[in-house]
Each structure stands twice: as structure tokens, then as C-alpha cells.
Amino acid sequence: MFTAEQSLLLVRLAADSGARRGELAALRLSDLDGRILTIERSLSAGVLGPAKSGRTRRVTLGSGTADMIWRHFRAWAARVGPEQDWLFSPSPRRSGYMTAGALSRRLTGLGVAAGVEHAALHRLRHGVATYLVDHGRLLKAQARLGHADRATTLRHYSHATPLDDTDVADQLDRLLNDLALDKLSGESDPGPIACPHPDVRFVGR
Numbered sequence: 089m090f091t092a093e094q095s096l097l098l099v100r101l102a103a104d105s106g107a108r109r110g111e112l113a114a115l116r117l118s119d120l121d122g123r124i125l126t127i128e129r130s131l132s133a134g135v136l137g138p139a140k141s142g143r144t145r146r147v148t149l150g151s152g153t154a155d156m157i158w159r160h161f162r163a164w165a166a167r168v169g170p171e172q173d174w175l176f177s178p179s180p181r182r183s184g185y186m187t188a189g190a191l192s193r194r195l196t197g198l199g200v201a202a203g204v205e206h207a208a209l210h211r212l213r214h215g216v217a218t219y220l221v222d223h224g225r226l227l228k229a230q231a232r233l234g235h236a237d238r239a240t241t242l243r244h245y246s247h248a249t250p251l252d253d254t255d256v257a258d259q260l261d262r263l264l265n266d267l268a269l270d271k272l273s274g275e276s277d278p279g280p281i282a283c284p285h286p287d288v289r290f291v292g293r
Contacts, residue, residue: 090180093160104153106216106232109188109209117173123154131188141234
């Protein structure tokens with residue numbers, strides 16, 4: 089039961105926070121204040137250290153995710169007195185943390201059981217990023233993912249940037265249509281058709 093709840097919590101938190109797997113492995117209950125999750129540590133090669141960017145960041149979790157964390161921790165604390173407050177732990181006593189690799193294997197196993205191909209924690213992280221960038225919220229994506237600068241976010245997720253130049257295309261379309269109509273009206277031989285760019289001419293025949 090404990091393992092099943094931890095697995096469900098892992099999926100929900102990864103898909104909500106966009107945190108890296110090493111950051112998820114290093115989370116404690118004390119990192120959560122209401123709905124505000126502070127991410128300041130990461131587990132890499134079995135060693136606890138600062139987050140990858142070297143900066144502490146705070147993200148607001150959905151109320152459903154935060155409630156799930158609090159309910160899970162309190163329910164098991166009432167049954168078995170926890171020794172520490174690691175969020176993801178091999179046992180309800182929470183005397184130690186799960187490694188990043190163990191969390192990844194846990195999610196992969198869930199994917200296999202659910203018939204989901206290529207299930208991985210980084211895909212949940214990418215899902216968060218793609219959703220935010222697709223909705224034009226580049227700065228929010230940068231902050232939530234913990235990227236040091238916007239260039240990193242753009243480099244990885246520029247494909248999700250929405251096209252918002254329809255108004256420009258429509259203006260150019262009207263300009264080209266007006267120029268063509270003006271040139272063609274009353275002339276059997278239109279000759280060169282002017283282009284809005286001064287260095288380019290289209291020859292009409």
C-alpha cells in the first residue's frame with residue numbers, strides 16, 4: 089500500500105512540478121509550505137548537493153497535488169512514527185531517501201503495467217515545459233524547470249513556441265493584393281509588379 093501511494097504521488101508531483109528526477113529524490117516534507125514547494129537540493133550519483141542550476145527555486149503546486157502529499161505523509165505517520173521526513177522513501181519510517189535511479193525504475197514499471205510506451209520521469213518534465221511554452225509562458229517555463237536562463241528553455245522547447253504572426257501575414261497579404269490590383273487595373277500588359285521590398289522586383293508576363 090505504501091509503495092502504491094508513493095508511485096501515485098511520484099507521477100502526480102513530477103507532472104505538476106516539472107522537477108528533475110534528482111530533485112524529486114531529494115525532497116523532504118519540510119520543503120513544502122502549504123502549496124509552495126522549495127527545490128534546493130538534488131541527488132546525483134548518490135550524493136546530495138544543490139539543485140543543478142545552483143539556485144533555490146519555489147514552485148506553487150496544484151491544490152490536489154499538495155493535498156495528496158499531506159494526506160499520504162500524515163496517514164503513514166499515524167501508523168509508523170517516521171524517523172525523518174523524506175518524501176520518497178523505501179519504507180514508511182522514511183529513514184532514507186530513494187535514489188533517482190530507483191524513482192526512474194519505479195515509473196518505468198508503472199508504464200509497463202499501464203501499457204504506456206517509453207514512460208520516463210523526464211517525459212513528464214518535458215510535458216510541463218511544452219504545455220507552458222505552447223501557451224506563450226516562456227518565463228514561467230524557465231522558472232518552473234529551474235533553467236538558469238531563457239536561452240536554455242528556448243533551445244530545448246522552441247518547437248513548442250506558438251505561431252502568433254497571423255496579423256503580420258494578413259497585413260502583408262492585403263498589401264500584396266492591393267499592389268497587384270492597382271498595377272493590373274486598366275493595363276493589358278502589367279509589366280513589372282512592384283514588391284514592397286525595395287531591392288526585389290517581380291517581372292509579370
